[in-house]
Amino acid sequence: MSEVENVVIVGSGPAGYTAALYASRANLKPLLVEGDLDPEHHVDLPGGQLMITTDVENYPGFPEGIKGPELMERMRAQAERFGARVETGWVDRVDFSARPFRVWVGDREIAARAVIVATGAAANWIGIPSETELRKTGYVSACATCDGALPHFRNRHVAVVGGGDSAIEEATFLTKFASRVSIVHRRDQLRASKIMQERARQNPKISFVWNSQVVEVLDVAKKKVTGLRLKDALNGSTHVFECDGLFVAIGHTPNTAAFQGRLDLDEKGYIRVRRGSCTSVEGVFAGGDCVDHVYRQAITAAGMGCMAAIDAERWLEANAH
Numbered sequence: 028m029s030e031v032e033n034v035v036i037v038g039s040g041p042a043g044y045t046a047a048l049y050a051s052r053a054n055l056k057p058l059l060v061e062g063d064l065d066p067e068h069h070v071d072l073p074g075g076q077l078m079i080t081t082d083v084e085n086y087p088g089f090p091e092g093i094k095g096p097e098l099m100e101r102m103r104a105q106a107e108r109f110g111a112r113v114e115t116g117w118v119d120r121v122d123f124s125a126r127p128f129r130v131w132v133g134d135r136e137i138a139a140r141a142v143i144v145a146t147g148a149a150a151n152w153i154g155i156p157s158e159t160e161l162r163k164t165g166y167v168s169a170c171a172t173c174d175g176a177l178p179h180f181r182n183r184h185v186a187v188v189g190g191g192d193s194a195i196e197e198a199t200f201l202t203k204f205a206s207r208v209s210i211v212h213r214r215d216q217l218r219a220s221k222i223m224q225e226r227a228r229q230n231p232k233i234s235f236v237w238n239s240q241v242v243e244v245l246d247v248a249k250k251k252v253t254g255l256r257l258k259d260a261l262n263g264s265t266h267v268f269e270c271d272g273l274f275v276a277i278g279h280t281p282n283t284a285a286f287q288g289r290l291d292l293d294e295k296g297y298i299r300v301r302r303g304s305c306t307s308v309e310g311v312f313a314g315g316d317c318v319d320h321v322y323r324q325a326i327t328a329a330g331m332g333c334m335a336a337i338d339a340e341r342w343l344e345a346n347a348h
């Protein structure tokens with residue numbers, strides 16, 4: 028085992044990078060472990076969910092907007108400028124039962140005086156077998172930015188499932204490539220913010236399919252999407268809705284599997300914190316989307332990363348041996 032790190036930060040979204048920035052400026056020389064590239068590229072990218080976002084228009088300080096990946100590159104560069112080190116890999120196991128804490132990246136064991144968990148959240152899937160099957164073909168995706176420009180979606184009719192900001196954002200982005208985009212929602216009201224809704228309603232390529240639940244993605248036998256079997260939420264009847272691709276945008280689940288049984292999690296798997304960023308284990312702090320299922324914004328995640336670094340710094344100072 029190598030020497031004991033002051034702070035290991037797990038996760039490389041806005042929370043992780045901001046924690047790294049603050050911890051490095053506090054001279055703690057933090058080690059940040061960023062996720063590896065997910066082969067299915069819908070979740071867990073180094074840089075987090077902003078790597079699969081197009082324009083970020085609500086991050087203060089960028090009046091013209093900024094691309095998600097560029098914002099993440101800038102955050103990383105800023106943290107590295109002050110001495111943060113970034114290592115690529117998956118933290119798949121931790122031991123918080125004794126100090127120093129231990130964190131494993133595959134076979135590599137890292138000892139740490141303090142840990143900051145900033146592992147974010149990942150896209151949800153509908154959970155039907157045909158969706159799982161057709162994801163393998165590339166016709167079903169949870170990332171328009173990653174896959175929207177693929178030839179089999181160009182000048183085609185694609186469906187987006189969901190009624191939140193993500194669904195609207197995905198649909199709007201897809202209109203750059205698709206000839207037509209249908210937002211399929213299980214209710215008759217969107218959850219998305221008014222400004223996003225307005226943008227979608229004004230886009231001539233976007234239309235809405237209300238009160239509809241996807242019960243099957245067609246056609247597994249043909250190894251491509253030819254349509255959706257939709258169930259009418261009002262009368263229970265089903266019918267086939269023709270389309271050439273499916274994007275799923277129905278919310279997220281926190282990336283906290285490695286911390287199950289190690290930290291106190293809520294029923295959905297979000298890490299419970301108190302007094303800012305303190306987890307159930309003294310010396311382990313958490314921030315960002317792995318904690319927060321309410322605000323889930325880049326700016327709030329960054330703020331929580333900052334809080335976690337300040338909490339860690341103060342705790343380390345008070346507990347210096």
Ligand code: NAP
Nearest residue numbers: 153189190191192193194196213214218276277278322323
């Ligand atoms: P969300 O707000 O939780 O919306 C999820 C949507 O998916 C809801 O409309 C929900 O329907 C639907 N849904 C959930 N499970 C479903 C299922 N099994 N089958 C069919 N539909 C299902 O999630 P989100 O859109 O990912 O947004 C998350 C957060 O990020 C929000 O706070 C949002 O404001 C923010 N965000 C902001 C931007 C932006 O400002 N540019 C972009 C993306 C996300 P119900 O409405 O019926 O519950």
